[in-house]
Amino acid sequence: xxxxxxxxxxxxxxxxxxxxxxxxxxxxxxxxxxxxxxxxxxxxxxxxxxxxxxxxxxxxxxxxxxxxxxxxxxxxxxxxxxxxxxxxxxxxx
Numbered sequence: 001x002x003x004x005x006x007x008x009x010x011x012x013x014x015x016x017x018x019x020x021x022x023x024x025x026x027x028x029x030x031x032x033x034x035x036x037x038x039x040x041x042x043x044x045x046x047x048x049x050x051x052x053x054x055x056x057x058x059x060x061x062x063x064x065x066x067x068x069x070x071x072x073x074x075x076x077x078x079x080x081x082x083x084x085x086x087x088x089x090x091x092x093x
Contacts, residue, residue, distance in 0.1 A: 002036065003077040026080065030065065033078040037066035040076050044068060 002018040020036055023029040041059040048057060048070070055071040065079035 001077075001079050001081050003079065005075050020078065029080040033065045033080055037068060037076075037078045040068050040078070044070065044075070 002016075002020055004016050004018075006014045006016055008014045020032060023032065037059050041057055044057045048055065057068065057070050060067045060069055062077075062079075064081075065077065067074045068076040068078075
């Protein structure tokens, strides 16, 4: 899952959530999350450097995946989520 911050038409902050796919193994999911996070980090660094902004953009490993931080603010997260956690359990009849 990708969680990212944005700004709505009214100027208020919004959080966007996007699925990045389904994976057969947790290892594949984390590898994909890292690849997405590395690409996003490079993109944000380039955008902010072009704008002359000095706050650093860094990628941080977390228990759930990867956070992209700009200064103290987490602007994007790539987290691995177990789909079975959202599947309803069926009670025996």
